[in-house]
Amino acid sequence: MxxxxxxxxxxxxLATCVLCALLVxxxxxxxxxxxxxxxxxxxxxxxxxxxxxxxxxxxHPVGSADxxxxxxxxxxxxRSLGLDPQVQEATGVGxxxxxxxxxxxxxxxxxxxxxxxxxxxxxxxxxxxxxxxAAGDDGAGTAAILETLRALKAGSPLAHDILxxxxxxxxxxxxxxxxxxxxxxxxxxVGVTLNFEARGTTGRSYMFETGPGNLDVVRALRQAGDVSxxxxxxxxxxxxxxxxxxxxxxxLGKPALNFAFADGVExxxxxxxxxxxxxxxxxxxxxxxxxxMARAFGDGPLPRPxxxxxxxxxxxxxxxxxxxxxxxxxxxxxxxxxVMVAVARLxxxxxxxxxxxxxxxxxxxxxxxxxxxVALGAGLLIERVHNVTGWGGAPVFRGLYAIALALLAxxxxxxxWALMRxxxxxxxxxxxxxxxxxxxxxxxxxxLPGVSxxxxxxxxxxxxxxxxxxxxxxxxxxxxxxxxxSDVLTWIATIVVAAIIVPxxxxxxxxxxxxxxxxxxxxxALVPLLTWLLAPQLEAxxxxxxLAAGTAFAASAILIISGLMTIRSSPAHPxxxxxxxxxxxxSGGAWLGVRGATAREIVKPSQASTPPVWLARLAGNPSxxxxxxxxxxxxxxxPTATVVGxxxxxxxxxxxxxxxxAPGTEIISMRANGTEVESATIDGRPIGTSRYRGSxxxxxxxxxxxxxxxxxxxxxxxxxxxxxxxLVARSPGLPTLDTVRxxxxxxxxxxxxxxxxxxVHRAVEVK
Numbered sequence: 001m002x003x004x005x006x007x008x009x010x011x012x013x014l015a016t017c018v019l020c021a022l023l024v025x026x027x028x029x030x031x032x033x034x035x036x037x038x039x040x041x042x043x044x045x046x047x048x049x050x051x052x053x054x055x056x057x058x059x060h061p062v063g064s065a066d067x068x069x070x071x072x073x074x075x076x077x078x079r080s081l082g083l084d085p086q087v088q089e090a091t092g093v094g095x096x097x098x099x100x101x102x103x104x105x106x107x108x109x110x111x112x113x114x115x116x117x118x119x120x121x122x123x124x125x126x127x128x129x130x131x132x133x134a135a136g137d138d139g140a141g142t143a144a145i146l147e148t149l150r151a152l153k154a155g156s157p158l159a160h161d162i163l164x165x166x167x168x169x170x171x172x173x174x175x176x177x178x179x180x181x182x183x184x185x186x187x188x189x190v191g192v193t194l195n196f197e198a199r200g201t202t203g204r205s206y207m208f209e210t211g212p213g214n215l216d217v218v219r220a221l222r223q224a225g226d227v228s229x230x231x232x233x234x235x236x237x238x239x240x241x242x243x244x245x246x247x248x249x250x251x252l253g254k255p256a257l258n259f260a261f262a263d264g265v266e267x268x269x270x271x272x273x274x275x276x277x278x279x280x281x282x283x284x285x286x287x288x289x290x291x292x293m294a295r296a297f298g299d300g301p302l303p304r305p306x307x308x309x310x311x312x313x314x315x316x317x318x319x320x321x322x323x324x325x326x327x328x329x330x331x332x333x334x335x336x337x338x339v340m341v342a343v344a345r346l347x348x349x350x351x352x353x354x355x356x357x358x359x360x361x362x363x364x365x366x367x368x369x370x371x372x373x374v375a376l377g378a379g380l381l382i383e384r385v386h387n388v389t390g391w392g393g394a395p396v397f398r399g400l401y402a403i404a405l406a407l408l409a410x411x412x413x414x415x416x417w418a419l420m421r422x423x424x425x426x427x428x429x430x431x432x433x434x435x436x437x438x439x440x441x442x443x444x445x446x447x448l449p450g451v452s453x454x455x456x457x458x459x460x461x462x463x464x465x466x467x468x469x470x471x472x473x474x475x476x477x478x479x480x481x482x483x484x485x486s487d488v489l490t491w492i493a494t495i496v497v498a499a500i501i502v503p504x505x506x507x508x509x510x511x512x513x514x515x516x517x518x519x520x521x522x523x524x525a526l527v528p529l530l531t532w533l534l535a536p537q538l539e540a541x542x543x544x545x546x547l548a549a550g551t552a553f554a555a556s557a558i559l560i561i562s563g564l565m566t567i568r569s570s571p572a573h574p575x576x577x578x579x580x581x582x583x584x585x586x587s588g589g590a591w592l593g594v595r596g597a598t599a600r601e602i603v604k605p606s607q608a609s610t611p612p613v614w615l616a617r618l619a620g621n622p623s624x625x626x627x628x629x630x631x632x633x634x635x636x637x638x639p640t641a642t643v644v645g646x647x648x649x650x651x652x653x654x655x656x657x658x659x660x661x662a663p664g665t666e667i668i669s670m671r672a673n674g675t676e677v678e679s680a681t682i683d684g685r686p687i688g689t690s691r692y693r694g695s696x697x698x699x700x701x702x703x704x705x706x707x708x709x710x711x712x713x714x715x716x717x718x719x720x721x722x723x724x725x726x727l728v729a730r731s732p733g734l735p736t737l738d739t740v741r742x743x744x745x746x747x748x749x750x751x752x753x754x755x756x757x758x759x760v761h762r763a764v765e766v767k
Contacts, residue, residue, distance in 0.1 A: 027503035043287035063705020092175025099173025101704030118191030125170035141196035158298030203263025235450035266394035338463035360432015367528035375524020392569030396514030430535035465493035637662035638760035
């Protein structure tokens with residue numbers, strides 16, 4: 001290899017690595033935390049952390065004593081700001097899941113210059129799961145609201161009111177938000193909603209969801225400055241079975257923005273979702289955006305202008321780019337026109353232009369498909385190895401493995417490139433790749449315009465760079481003849497295209513989806529598409545037979561082996577587990593169930609037993625993820641049910657039950673067995689199922705924080721039909737078990753979701 005060529009290869013590789021590293025840093029690094037000494041009108045994470053330390057001392061699920069402690073603290077802070085907060089007590093009935101419960105929302109109003117009328121809603125939830133102190137989810141959102149209100153009070157009054165909605169029971173099924181929307185008069189005053197969530201403990205605060213017709217509010221989001229947001233996440237989130245309180249607010253039909261940080265997802269809903277692992281910079285990013293948008297909307301027009309949806313994405317230095325969805329197709333068409341110009345130029349200069357283009361299309365397609373499939377398989381295999389060995393360490397979200405999969409896809413891309421270069425020219429292969437990009441960009445612009453920017457803009461930049469490329473024609477072995485213009489165009493294209501795609505790949509592979517499943521496939525498919533689009537860069541490193549492919553594959557293998565040797569559970573990347581004691585009040589049987597890393601230490605294969613049907617259902621699917629052992633029954637009280645009404649009219653039977661929990665019960669689960677329930681009410685409120693995420697057959701309902709006096713359930717069934725219910729009550733902690741040794745958890749093992757629980761089952765029959 002000529003020394004000049006070697007230098008070009010080295011420079012290309014090093015510059016590309018530095019570029020990708022800088023882009024990942026941009027995508028992963030929140031802004032610096034503002035100290036408590038910062039200006040009074042600014043948001044300070046250090047000041048907000050004072051609130052967070054008070055909120056996230058211990059787990060505080062809905063209905064618990066610590067839930068009341070957090071609520072009292074929030075109320076006291078609101079009063080100290082001169083507000084007059086109120087508590088909305090209600091039975092929240094979820095409309096997305098079969099959930100209900102007793103909730104206590106904290107509400108307040110910061111008057112604007114013209115009090116009353118439509119307001120800007122600052123929304124978070126103060127409850128958390130029972131398995132952890134909920135510093136990120138959603139103590140950070142609650143603390144950010146308190147600090148934002150302080151900063152707003154320190155400045156000039158806004159034109160409109162700020163409406164504070166800090167809900168209860170979000171983790172139990174969005175219950176507080178449902179109660180607010182359905183029952184509170186302030187719901188009529190909602191002008192625009194800003195909701196703040198978390199799915200981890202670190203990282204940037206992404207704006208990941210909007211209400212319908214988001215062009216206006218996303219344009220306003222640019223006033224927050226340093227934002228991370230793409231219409232791709234909005235488009236994808238609308239198709240996912242995921243919800244936050246904003247899903248209940250959506251029925252109001254008002255504009256909204258939803259924010260969350262999601263790095264450190266292995267600590268989500270665990271005992272390590274605490275202040276020690278919460279990055280104050282993530283809280284700062286939450287608060288900076290909250291304060292900026294509260295001011296923008298608070299001094300802007302309400303109601304907001306009615307618009308359609310937007311296509312948008314943030315870029316380093318440039319910031320948030322926003323344009324109407326109607327522009328998506330013309331932009332894609334512009335890219336297609338440039339590609340057609342490139343095809344015409346190639347047809348003029350090359351005798352075998354059609355063959356070259358077809359090979360370029362084939363090579364791009366094969367590299368993307370094979371790269372996606374191999375990366376998907378590798379990611380699933382890595383996850384499987386860690387699960388089988390019990391190594392843990394959250395391998396799915398580790399950057400080391402993400403880089404390894406990207407290199408594996410690069411190796412496949414370079415190998416296919418070297419193969420195709422046996423028969424086709426650089427220009428022909430690049431034009432073929434551009435045609436693939438143009439096809440995808442056109443399809444996305446027509447079907448999913450919110451995703452179109454990911455292909456349309458790289459297509460435009462790649463086509464412009466391709467038209468500026470100059471080659472010395474030598475059959476299929478064209479030699480790159482760099483000029484100042486071609487080098488500048490190539491590197492501009494590389495920088496711009498990488499700025500669009502690399503942060504997206506980082507978010508998919510290490511923050512949101514992980515390397516197993518869709519995240520691995522997206523990484524494996526997009527890397528070849530990216531490299532083939534930038535053909536001159538790939539030619540510089542990938543046409544020397546199969547040296548580049550072999551080197552990239554070797555580097556990938558080294559990283560995977562390094563990960564398998566070093567990635568283990570640790571306090572920063574803990575393993576999770578749940579232990580439950582289950583008792584059947586009718587049969588007298590009892591079982592110990594263990595899910596997660598502690599299973600092998602507690603339940604031995606020789607002691608394992610098959611759980612009853614009701615307990616297998618409780619564990620979820622697949623139930624085999626829980627190991628069970630029969631244990632002696634200890635004295636634990638269960639729920640009781642009393643028939644308080646039974647009438648028949650118009651071919652319908654209505655049975656009303658008073659279900660009373662045992663002291664300390666957190667949740668009562670109710671499930672119909674062989675009974676066709678036509679409708680139901682809970683505490684006199686109808687249970688609507690039209691917006692449910694999943695099937696409601698057989699009928700079921702979970703009731704969180706049941707009062708000691710009990711709950712009233714009315715079921716309407718066909719006349720003459722008996723009513724059969726399974727009741728399962730859940731309470732926190734485990735009873736004393738003299739015959740079973742439960743080892744203490746180490747620092748690298750945490751409780752998750754419900755935490756350790758005791759459940760008691762009772763069957764109810766009404767003939």
